[in-house]
Amino acid sequence: MTLRTKDLFREPAAGPHPAAELFGRNKGPNNWTSGEPYSPTLKTEVINKNPRLMEYLRQKLNQKILVDLGCGGEQSRAAVLDIAAQVGLRAVVFVDDRFVERDQEIQTPDRTVILLERDMLELATMLHPNKFCFLLSGMDSDISPNRGYNSVLAEEIYRATQTGGIVITYQQDVFGGDIVDCLSRCLHPVDASALMNDPDKVVNQMARMFEKS
Ligand SMILES: C[S@@+](CC[C@H](N)C(=O)[O-])C[C@H]1O[C@@H](n2cnc3c(N)ncnc32)[C@H](O)[C@@H]1O
Numbered sequence: 382m383t384l385r386t387k388d389l390f391r392e393p394a395a396g397p398h399p400a401a402e403l404f405g406r407n408k409g410p411n412n413w414t415s416g417e418p419y420s421p422t423l424k425t426e427v428i429n430k431n432p433r434l435m436e437y438l439r440q441k442l443n444q445k446i447l448v449d450l451g452c453g454g455e456q457s458r459a460a461v462l463d464i465a466a467q468v469g470l471r472a473v474v475f476v477d478d479r480f481v482e483r484d485q486e487i488q489t490p491d492r493t494v495i496l497l498e499r500d501m502l503e504l505a506t507m508l509h510p511n512k513f514c515f516l517l518s519g520m521d522s523d524i525s526p527n528r529g530y531n532s533v534l535a536e537e538i539y540r541a542t543q544t545g546g547i548v549i550t551y552q553q554d555v556f557g558g559d560i561v562d563c564l565s566r567c568l569h570p571v572d573a574s575a576l577m578n579d580p581d582k583v584v585n586q587m588a589r590m591f592e593k594s
Pocket of ligand 1: 405407417418419420421450451452453454457476477478479480499500501502517518519520524525
């Protein structure tokens with residue numbers, strides 16, 4: 382069945398979300414105006430070089446809806462669309478408050494692609510519960526430094542993640558980082574060492590997976 386943008390959202394609440402004052406308030410010194418995209422490296426250096434990880438992602442993401450929070454520009458989104466084709470996603474929802482120019486819904490023969498120009502926390506609060514998987518690539522602590530924002534974001538991601546679904550992070554804060562830390566408090570970190578050919582390689586350590594049981 383075709384996914385429409387309206388299918389992503391729950392009924393609007395009567396009043397503002399309790400954390401509404403945080404929306405749009407998570408800007409660090411690195412606003413990533415011209416930085417290297419991360420998700421192409423996630424695809425070429427991590428997913429494509431680790432067949433067991435690819436198999437795990439196929440099992441977890443086939444026919445699922447992946448929400449890419451802080452998706453970045455065309456180069457980053459193209460890499461995620463390649464991953465979507467490799468794992469058989471039903472839909473990809475790209476969210477960015479800078480690098481998405483306007484809301485769009487694109488129906489292709491293989492999947493739905495939705496683009497939303499929105500603050501990621503605001504968007505996460507609008508999503509249906511228990512329906513999605515998530516990607517947060519390149520949301521390092523210098524880009525997303527607000528602990529209050531990140532912990533509400535992690536709770537909203539948890540709420541919206543499908544039971545049995547996964548959250549993937551990929552960032553340079555190899556030994557943690559604020560978002561990774563907040564997600565670890567509500568979701569189960571996956572032991573990725575069994576999925577990687579060389580778990581000690583830094584580029585592999587940058588990728589973390591979380592499951593909602
Ligand atoms: C380092 S880039 C990563 C881009 C892409 N995910 C990748 O891996 O190549 C960080 C992205 O997050 C976006 N971003 C930062 N804070 C955001 C927020 N609060 N809501 C939505 N997007 C945000 C930025 O505009 C930027 O596109």
